[in-house]
Amino acid sequence: MKDDSIQPVATVRRRTAGGVLLEAVLVAVIGMAFAFAANQMSPCGLVLARNYFPTGTNNSVRAVATAISPAATSGASPASPSPAQPLAAELKQKGLQLIDGRRAIQLFHESHLKQGVIFIDARDESHYRDGHIPGAYEFDPYHPEKYFPAVLPVCRAAKQIVVYCNGGDCDDSETAALLLRDVGIPNQKLFVYGDGITEWTNNRLPIEIGARNNENLRNLKQ
Amino acid sequence: MKDGQSSRNRLIADTFSILARWLLGAAFLYLGLNKAFNPIEFLKLTRQYDITQDALLLNSIAAALPWFEAFCGLLLLAGVAVRGTALTLAVMLVPFTLLVLHRALLLQAASHIPFCAVSFDCGCGAGVEFICRKLLENFVLFALSVWLLAGRGRRFCARYSLAGC
Numbered sequence: 001m002k003d004d005s006i007q008p009v010a011t012v013r014r015r016t017a018g019g020v021l022l023e024a025v026l027v028a029v030i031g032m033a034f035a036f037a038a039n040q041m042s043p044c045g046l047v048l049a050r051n052y053f054p055t056g057t058n059n060s061v062r063a064v065a066t067a068i069s070p071a072a073t074s075g076a077s078p079a080s081p082s083p084a085q086p087l088a089a090e091l092k093q094k095g096l097q098l099i100d101g102r103r104a105i106q107l108f109h110e111s112h113l114k115q116g117v118i119f120i121d122a123r124d125e126s127h128y129r130d131g132h133i134p135g136a137y138e139f140d141p142y143h144p145e146k147y148f149p150a151v152l153p154v155c156r157a158a159k160q161i162v163v164y165c166n167g168g169d170c171d172d173s174e175t176a177a178l179l180l181r182d183v184g185i186p187n188q189k190l191f192v193y194g195d196g197i198t199e200w201t202n203n204r205l206p207i208e209i210g211a212r213n214n215e216n217l218r219n220l221k222q
Numbered sequence: 223m224k225d226g227q228s229s230r231n232r233l234i235a236d237t238f239s240i241l242a243r244w245l246l247g248a249a250f251l252y253l254g255l256n257k258a259f260n261p262i263e264f265l266k267l268t269r270q271y272d273i274t275q276d277a278l279l280l281n282s283i284a285a286a287l288p289w290f291e292a293f294c295g296l297l298l299l300a301g302v303a304v305r306g307t308a309l310t311l312a313v314m315l316v317p318f319t320l321l322v323l324h325r326a327l328l329l330q331a332a333s334h335i336p337f338c339a340v341s342f343d344c345g346c347g348a349g350v351e352f353i354c355r356k357l358l359e360n361f362v363l364f365a366l367s368v369w370l371l372a373g374r375g376r377r378f379c380a381r382y383s384l385a386g387c
Binding site: 019021026032035038039048053124142208 | 258259260261262265269277278282285286287288290292293294297303305306307309310313325367371377383384385
């Protein structure tokens with residue numbers, strides 16, 4: 001008698017569990033179809049076949065190297081020692097050269113004195129508009145097709161090209177430099193400014209707001 | 223007297239269940255859309271876990287996951303396939319939480335700071351967060367999923383079960 005009453009409850013539970021599992025599978029399948037369709041239709045969707053990281057680096061190595069003091073995460077200058085040495089070695093392996101802030105400033109002054117030195121900002125459009133190194137060209141390496149027409153001719157003509165992004169664990173400058181190398185810019189001309197715009201602004205150096213060469217300069221030293 | 227108490231308890235449980243469903247749905251919708259509208263950022267953050275070196279697979283994960291989360295969020299808000307969706311989310315939360323925990327332990331080992339002082343953008347859609355807070359959040363989301371999976375929160379559902387409400 002007791003068994004008769006337990007058996008149906010167990011059967012019902014098993015059926016319900018099976019039903020829920022089936023429903024979950026259905027949700028997963030329909031959800032994935034929806035997700036890929038939404039990505040396809042979204043104006044900022046990813047192109048699945050594109051390799052967005054031609055660097056092929058293990059980003060976590062650098063992230064760990066720069067991690068993770070509260071200062072580093074809040075965007076202030078990291079208190080920990082600079083990870084420049086492993087980064088320089090990593091870049092050297094790829095035929096790129098790392099430069100520090102002093103060299104970047106030197107090249108910035110040279111860019112004003114003579115033709116042949118250019119700066120490339122490898123951040124996205126909104127960051128570029130918020131403020132970039134004066135005269136720097138905008139080049140978001142995740143939308144290269146948009147920027148190649150403007151950037152490639154000047155890179156071919158330039159003798160030295162300084163590529164930068166935010167600094168810290170940002171490797172967009174490296175990605176951009178490798179993209180330029182891959183389209184035929186000699187890597188001897190390419191310099192990666194590792195500490196990037198964060199160090200530049202921390203040193204209170206001038207930045208340009210908005211479009212390139214619009215004369216809207218902000219001198220942070222004032 | 224006993225019936226009154228029991229119906230009051232049921233009312234409380236029902237109200238909590240509806241709120242749990244809406245909260246879970248809203249959380250996944252918000253976190254999913256946050257990532258879906260910044261896919262490049264999410265792609266970079268996904269890469270930090272070294273799940274795969276294959277570009278197509280990495281792109282697929284980064285492209286689909288945010289929209290999938292938003293989709294699940296919408297289902298819960300509307301009350302469609304609630305238990306199936308709750309099971310999907312609970313199953314998803316386990317590996318995500320383990321990945322975040324693993325990365326936090328790596329960062330802690332590299333930086334020699336207390337575990338709860340480790341903070342980073344885990345790609346979860348809420349920016350830089352302290353790890354202990356993130357783990358707690360994930361635990362709450364997991365607990366809410368399990369609560370809904372147990373068959374609660376049937377009221378105000380468009381279609382509680384695909385097999386029939």
